[in-house]
Amino acid sequence: MAEVESARGARSGEVAQAEHRRPQSAREAILEAAARNIARQGIQGLRVEQVAEDAGVSTALLYYHFESRAGLVAAAFEYASEQAPSTALRLEDDTRSGYEAVRQSLLAELDEDPAVRDYSIVWGDVSASAVFEAELRPLLRSITGSWRDAVAGAIERGIRDGSIRADLDVDATAELLIVLVDGFCMRWLSGSLELERARALLEKAIAALLEP
């Protein structure tokens, strides 16, 4: 036990030192650890002490960055959303057609890559928890809105470059597509649908909705 404590102390010291050089790194280590912990056992099973230990920081430093358990959950959710593949839609210098940008980035959300899977579990668990915990809703609503707007932006680009049909309701289609992605992620993560089947169905729906 003394050894574990001292090992943790040493790691904590390292990260704290690293933090002075690169201000974001202890924060990011905590967010990564929080996302991994939520992905393993859900928000309800999240233990702040475990997150601090996994991140190699003290709980005091964790609370310094995130104030409370609820603050940590919210920040981990925001972090997971920022790491999700769809965020590539926001890049300015995207050389793909609008259609390919939408298709590739939405399909990339259904991926066995452990990081993508973990972020997807965090996203789904925060959504599910917001049914019971009203304080999660404003952030969920805001991040869902940003995602929808990014998809809508790519759809508009696709209409301009001719890769997407021009007669669609952009906002409604963007909303529909992200609802589909979340629905298929839930089926996949809960074991109701094989990943490949979910991907194939999503790809078919994207083609049916967007192709000119």
Add this chain to the structure above:
Amino acid sequence: MAEVESARGARSGEVAQAEHRRPQSAREAILEAAARNIARQGIQGLRVEQVAEDAGVSTALLYYHFESRAGLVAAAFEYASEQAPSTALRLEDDTRSGYEAVRQSLLAELDEDPAVRDYSIVWGDVSASAVFEAELRPLLRSITGSWRDAVAGAIERGIRDGSIRADLDVDATAELLIVLVDGFCMRWLSGSLELERARALLEKAIAALLEP
């Protein structure tokens, strides 16, 4: 406290007596109470003693019917699924066109009626919990499969009666539709989308996918 206990004892006695006359009623009272409790605070917050109290039965009778907490959750999930509006799709004497049967029954899942809302929360919470609890998956998979098959059956009927386009992949379309319903329910219940907006988008998607 003594008064509460005796009031509960009286209710318990009534239901137990009713059970002798109508064998399903204590069981159903427990399932209703379990569904309401899950809808209020989720599976993780479910307390067996509270369910028994709300149902007006003893915990002994509850365990007689459901063996364990996990058995109660599974049975409550199955019960909520059976009460969901889409089950009307399985009726033999449906006089609606196939298209109207699909449209009306899927839209009916998005409804402010407290019972419909509660069953929907139970469904969503079991799906979300199955991400972490593998033992929930076989039942979830089986009930999701039955739902998809009921929708597929109504789509086939719609193709025969001419109300639904004939060139679609029936199973893929049924799967897509129920994923959409679940996705929109999650958006609605988690406060990310207004109910009316969710209904309008779902209705539009149904028309786009099914109309001849």
